[in-house]
Amino acid sequence: MHLSFPLLTALRLASLTIHSAELSSNSIGMDLVRIEAGTFTMGQDGPQTDYKMKNHPGESDRPDWDEKPVHRVVISKPFFIGATEVTVNQYRQFDPEYLKGRGLPDESASGISWNKAVEFCVWLSKKEGKTYRLPTEAEWEYACRAGTTTVFNTGDKLPDGFLPWYTRFSYPGLFPWSFYFPDNTTSPEYLPLGEGGTSLRLANDGFVIPDEVAAAAKKNQLLLRVAHRPPNAWGLYDMHGNLCEWCSDWYGPYIAGDQTDPRGRSDGDFRVFRDGPHSMLSRLVRSANRGAWIPDSSASIFGFRVVLGEQPQGPLLPPEPPPKNAQHVKQEVAAMVMPPQDDPFFSGPKTFVKIPDGSFGPLFSSHNHSPGITECPNGDLLATWFSTVLEGATELCNAAARLRFGQSEWEEASPFWDGLDINDHAPKLWWDGDKAIYHMARGHSENIVRTSTDNGATWSKAWSIYPQGETGNGMIRTRKGVLMITQDVGVSLYTSSDNGGSWSSTGVHHPNDEVRPGGKGGRHAGIHAPVVELADGRLMTIGRPHPTPQVAVFGGKAPLSFSSDQGQSWTYMESEFPAVTSVQRPVMIRLREGPILLCSFTDQWSEFYKGNRKGMTFRSEGGEFTGYGLFAAVSYDEGKTWPDRRLITPGGPKREAGTMNHGAFTLSGTMAEPRGYLSITQTRDSRLQLLTSGNHYVFNLAWLKQLPPAPNQE
Numbered sequence: 001m002h003l004s005f006p007l008l009t010a011l012r013l014a015s016l017t018i019h020s021a022e023l024s025s026n027s028i029g030m031d032l033v034r035i036e037a038g039t040f041t042m043g044q045d046g047p048q049t050d051y052k053m054k055n056h057p058g059e060s061d062r063p064d065w066d067e068k069p070v071h072r073v074v075i076s077k078p079f080f081i082g083a084t085e086v087t088v089n090q091y092r093q094f095d096p097e098y099l100k101g102r103g104l105p106d107e108s109a110s111g112i113s114w115n116k117a118v119e120f121c122v123w124l125s126k127k128e129g130k131t132y133r134l135p136t137e138a139e140w141e142y143a144c145r146a147g148t149t150t151v152f153n154t155g156d157k158l159p160d161g162f163l164p165w166y167t168r169f170s171y172p173g174l175f176p177w178s179f180y181f182p183d184n185t186t187s188p189e190y191l192p193l194g195e196g197g198t199s200l201r202l203a204n205d206g207f208v209i210p211d212e213v214a215a216a217a218k219k220n221q222l223l224l225r226v227a228h229r230p231p232n233a234w235g236l237y238d239m240h241g242n243l244c245e246w247c248s249d250w251y252g253p254y255i256a257g258d259q260t261d262p263r264g265r266s267d268g269d270f271r272v273f274r275d276g277p278h279s280m281l282s283r284l285v286r287s288a289n290r291g292a293w294i295p296d297s298s299a300s301i302f303g304f305r306v307v308l309g310e311q312p313q314g315p316l317l318p319p320e321p322p323p324k325n326a327q328h329v330k331q332e333v334a335a336m337v338m339p340p341q342d343d344p345f346f347s348g349p350k351t352f353v354k355i356p357d358g359s360f361g362p363l364f365s366s367h368n369h370s371p372g373i374t375e376c377p378n379g380d381l382l383a384t385w386f387s388t389v390l391e392g393a394t395e396l397c398n399a400a401a402r403l404r405f406g407q408s409e410w411e412e413a414s415p416f417w418d419g420l421d422i423n424d425h426a427p428k429l430w431w432d433g434d435k436a437i438y439h440m441a442r443g444h445s446e447n448i449v450r451t452s453t454d455n456g457a458t459w460s461k462a463w464s465i466y467p468q469g470e471t472g473n474g475m476i477r478t479r480k481g482v483l484m485i486t487q488d489v490g491v492s493l494y495t496s497s498d499n500g501g502s503w504s505s506t507g508v509h510h511p512n513d514e515v516r517p518g519g520k521g522g523r524h525a526g527i528h529a530p531v532v533e534l535a536d537g538r539l540m541t542i543g544r545p546h547p548t549p550q551v552a553v554f555g556g557k558a559p560l561s562f563s564s565d566q567g568q569s570w571t572y573m574e575s576e577f578p579a580v581t582s583v584q585r586p587v588m589i590r591l592r593e594g595p596i597l598l599c600s601f602t603d604q605w606s607e608f609y610k611g612n613r614k615g616m617t618f619r620s621e622g623g624e625f626t627g628y629g630l631f632a633a634v635s636y637d638e639g640k641t642w643p644d645r646r647l648i649t650p651g652g653p654k655r656e657a658g659t660m661n662h663g664a665f666t667l668s669g670t671m672a673e674p675r676g677y678l679s680i681t682q683t684r685d686s687r688l689q690l691l692t693s694g695n696h697y698v699f700n701l702a703w704l705k706q707l708p709p710a711p712n713q714e
Helices: 005-019 088-092 114-128 137-145 211-218 605-610 701-705
Strands: 023-025 031-035 038-042 071-075 079-082 163-166 190-193 244-250 271-274 290-293 346-351 367-375 381-388 397-403 414-417 425-431 437-442 447-452 463-465 483-486 491-496 504-508 531-533 539-542 557-563 570-578 587-590 596-601 616-620 623-627 630-635 644-647 655-659 663-667 679-682 688-691 695-699
Touching: 031 137, 038 137, 071 137, 079 137, 137 244, 137 271, 346 655, 367 679, 367 688, 381 425, 414 437, 483 531, 531 587, 539 587, 570 596, 587 679, 616 644, 630 701, 644 701, 655 695
Parallel strands: 163 190, 367 425
Antiparallel strands: 023 031, 031 079, 038 071, 244 271, 271 290, 346 695, 367 381, 381 397, 397 414, 425 437, 437 447, 447 463, 483 491, 491 504, 531 539, 539 557, 557 570, 587 596, 596 630, 616 623, 630 644, 655 663, 679 688, 688 695
16 A cells, blocks of 8 residues: 555644644654653453464454553653654664665665664764663553554554565565465455565565565555555554564563553563564554564564653563473482393383463464473473464464473473564474583574573573574584584584584585485485484484475485585485475484484375375384384494384384374384474483474383384284
8 A cells, every 4th residue: 555645744744633743853864753641551352362373364353362461551751752663764874884785765674683773772872962762662552552442553453455465475484475365365454465476585684675576666565665554643654564663671471450661571581572564464463462582683574663762760570480391490410320221111102292272372282393302410301392373373482391300290381482473493402411401493584592501490591593494303512522403494504613602504505416316415405304423424314305306306215414524515315214204303313322323204194194104114022013103223333224123112902192282193012103203312321212292202222122022913
């Protein structure tokens, strides 16, 4: 929707008359609107959303779990706030190199971290001799609402064509237009742009604006230009859509009761942002909607507007109390009693994901997947995974649970890490064997790393590593002391030579890579690949074929990749094990005893589900049999052969067992769990702690070597 300049001017004057607002301009050409003191109700009440947005993408009026309790807020002093987001032209006066040679002067400055936004405010304050700062979260919502109590400042729905969506565009990790609107039908508030959809990629995410989008800009369709939609009743533009806007607060849950000039928490993991950008569901731009992310993120969704005025003097709330997984954590190093290593041991499957049915925040009972597991120095097991309704949506978070040392049951799940309205995906955990536990996850346009040196009771602030992409399955430390973990997109490995303080990437995919048996390329084959260092110093991975045609290229087998130069180049061969695909992920580690262990699945889940399973041959005391599902294999010659193979099942007669997302599978001597993302660690007692997406198994090398009783062939 593009409004002519005379009409915009008329609307603006009308809005200022309604509020009797005072308009001021500063030395960098920024218009600021005076917001009078007042009172409003912060948050949104009413029935909460169920986040099943594929079923009802037009729903935009239901709140999130963290917008309650609604509470009365007093803004005790007037302040001036930017009529628009800070523009490219204004930001360049602070940073002349910003988007050099690109960007329109009246576009919102995008890709601005919270830290950089604060630096801008400090610079502008010194330049003008006045106090500029970011708005508090309360000030932002007060200004956005402009006296309204409805879902949007335009009413309970946005006007038709109000929210632009470049129809082939989605932000990293999030569902695109075609997911929500597969028949190209839409809700009227959206403005689909481009013939058949036009991809907009902003330069700060490593992309450029393509020519067809530049052409659309000449028609006044480029959605980042400020003040091209009607203002709210107080003369503020783009409070619904355009960019996410940073606020000054550390994020934390609301508290009940009246508040005056609230300033959020005194500390936290995330800084608050408000509003949402283009090309996202309208429910994410409601007046009450809250978001939060790490302050050093320069993701393209982030911009800001400034406030002129002294910092409010309301109280800072204490940091959010620690979740259950971080409470009452013992700090002494566990006194391990080593069990007899020649005695076979097995237990499982045991559920480790414990979330009450019908949970829609802060954890979600619908979809719990992609676990990571580590032993802690105190002997506890700590597991994390993502919890969500829709995997490619903004509600996704990291959950965690703890199995305390000496206990037999996992505790109920609790929140672990959650940037609100950010798809913080695919968490991993790894203990360095000394004091540090590492947590890694994919963020919005970056990956994050943070560490704990007190068994997961507290964690460092997260820092960003690039390029963004899901990390593979399991970190290792090489004999030279280098930390390594595979990466799924573009590059092969993240590596760190300073215990995780800094990271670099190596191994880059090239279009001419020969990803086939006997071929060579710049990165390992497939995704979700675990990595081990071989005795001769080479690296070996086993991946899930990706894209899917790789399954046929490798003859239906999982691809092995080898690197002799620390991940810069790779050679490929097919393994002897079946390829896995969607909803499956293998693990591979070097055991304390020396051999290499691989855990994977006998059949692709899609074929298993269709009844087309083929299984694999296993040995028992009664001879060979065909088994199906989760298996383990051990190599004593650096991956050349895998003589000991065992189906990961307690055996026995057929019965039903639970699996991920409230599913079920048949468990018996020949049937094991058929799907799940695997994660594994070997604890100091030499037992293997294996997670699927729903279950926990424990076994040792002696059990893997032992022939099981002859099963009944079903």
